[in-house]
Amino acid sequence: xxxxxxxxxxxxxxxxxxxxxxxxxxxxxxxxxxxxxxxxxxxxxxxxxxxxxxxxxxxxxxxxxxxxxxxxxxxxxxxxxxxxxxxxxxxxxxxxxxxxxxxxxxxxxxxxxxxxxxxxxxxxxxxxxxxxxxxxxxxxxxxxxxxxxxxxxxxxxxxxxxxxxxxxxxxxxxxxxxxxxxxxxxxxxxxxxxxxxxxxxxxxxxxxxxxxxxxxxxxxxxxxxxxxxxxxxxxxxxxxxxxxxxxxxxxxxxxxxxxxxxxxxxxxxxxxxxxxxxxxxxxxxxxxxxxxxxxxxxxxxxxxxxxxxxxxxxxxxxxxxxxxxxxxxxxxxxxxxxxxxxxxxxxxxxxxxxxxxxxxxxxxxxxxxxxxxxxxxxxxxxxxxxxxxxxxxxxxxxxxxxxxxxxxxxxxxxxxxxxxxxxxxxxxxx
Numbered sequence: 001x002x003x004x005x006x007x008x009x010x011x012x013x014x015x016x017x018x019x020x021x022x023x024x025x026x027x028x029x030x031x032x033x034x035x036x037x038x039x040x041x042x043x044x045x046x047x048x049x050x051x052x053x054x055x056x057x058x059x060x061x062x063x064x065x066x067x068x069x070x071x072x073x074x075x076x077x078x079x080x081x082x083x084x085x086x087x088x089x090x091x092x093x094x095x096x097x098x099x100x101x102x103x104x105x106x107x108x109x110x111x112x113x114x115x116x117x118x119x120x121x122x123x124x125x126x127x128x129x130x131x132x133x134x135x136x137x138x139x140x141x142x143x144x145x146x147x148x149x150x151x152x153x154x155x156x157x158x159x160x161x162x163x164x165x166x167x168x169x170x171x172x173x174x175x176x177x178x179x180x181x182x183x184x185x186x187x188x189x190x191x192x193x194x195x196x197x198x199x200x201x202x203x204x205x206x207x208x209x210x211x212x213x214x215x216x217x218x219x220x221x222x223x224x225x226x227x228x229x230x231x232x233x234x235x236x237x238x239x240x241x242x243x244x245x246x247x248x249x250x251x252x253x254x255x256x257x258x259x260x261x262x263x264x265x266x267x268x269x270x271x272x273x274x275x276x277x278x279x280x281x282x283x284x285x286x287x288x289x290x291x292x293x294x295x296x297x298x299x300x301x302x303x304x305x306x307x308x309x310x311x312x313x314x315x316x317x318x319x320x321x322x323x324x325x326x327x328x329x330x331x332x333x334x335x336x337x338x339x340x341x342x343x344x345x346x347x348x349x350x351x352x353x354x355x356x357x358x359x360x361x362x363x364x365x366x367x368x369x370x371x372x373x374x375x376x377x378x379x380x381x382x383x384x385x386x387x388x389x390x391x392x393x394x395x396x397x398x399x400x401x402x403x404x405x406x407x408x409x410x411x412x413x414x415x416x417x418x419x420x421x422x423x424x425x426x427x428x429x430x
Contacts, residue, residue, distance in 0.1 A: 171194065317378060
């Protein structure tokens, strides 16, 4: 797709990148077949190809309108279209540029919408504020309507974490901004499993939100600052200078939330023009690994410690940020299968569940439709395969898919539970 950049975009990083990405699009429309919003709304402008045309128009100097912004807002950024595209169009980065341009060129959003977006950007990324709100919410949960209850999942009791400094091998983990308050057992289970495998999992106290939340709410400068803060917090661990490292450099930066993982893996790209952080960002991205990229290296140890008893199967919901964003497909199914856990997918496993970060709040109607569609197919798969539970790999999907019929949890919690049941440890106590 040939694009003649408007003068204001010529020579700018965003302009040059948009032009490069647009040049790969051949208008084939394969992307529309796998776009959740196009399937729901049937509007070309609510599919990837239509949104690409809108961004091309902005790039060529046609001012964005509020309608343009609305169509770009409706995108889940699930990046399913990237998995489908035969031409390798980097849609995820293009939509970020398009949204930034549209926000700059359109009138200010209504006051209530601005307030909500600001509250999400500030409230969800402030650990103290969010954790306090979550504790209060759990106290009042019985009095709340069901739509609010779902946003306050009970989850498993987190138990305790083993002490650091017991193993030579060190890895670093991002705790996340909402995960510690919302479902703390995910992080605790991660640390316990690695402890059994002879790995100390360290955490940098000054690290916070990965930056995705603000960045995708069009507070891109604030999101980049969150990324810089994390790099500063992690760097002593990467060099082995942090006291907890005991002189050992961390061998990986663990991600147990795929939404955070896909963002941290792109630090090198997002900060490529920052002379102070570009190289450090590249190193951080190279160290970043999802759990499923690390634990298969320990499969024999896990098999020995988990025992050989028959186990109920599970249905796996692969998050978009893992299968389309990080391009990791099929690895978890294979890994759990090696551990004797039959793992099945539902029939629309390639499609988004509707969570998509803050999408479930800002685009509640579309999100609810996608949620119900996904749950229907997940429940069918649970019955068909007589599975015990639904597992996923991202905090957003896990909370979004909570339901009354089948428990939903992170797959690392499943492994943690089996290890404990097999007498591996007795750490999961209140």
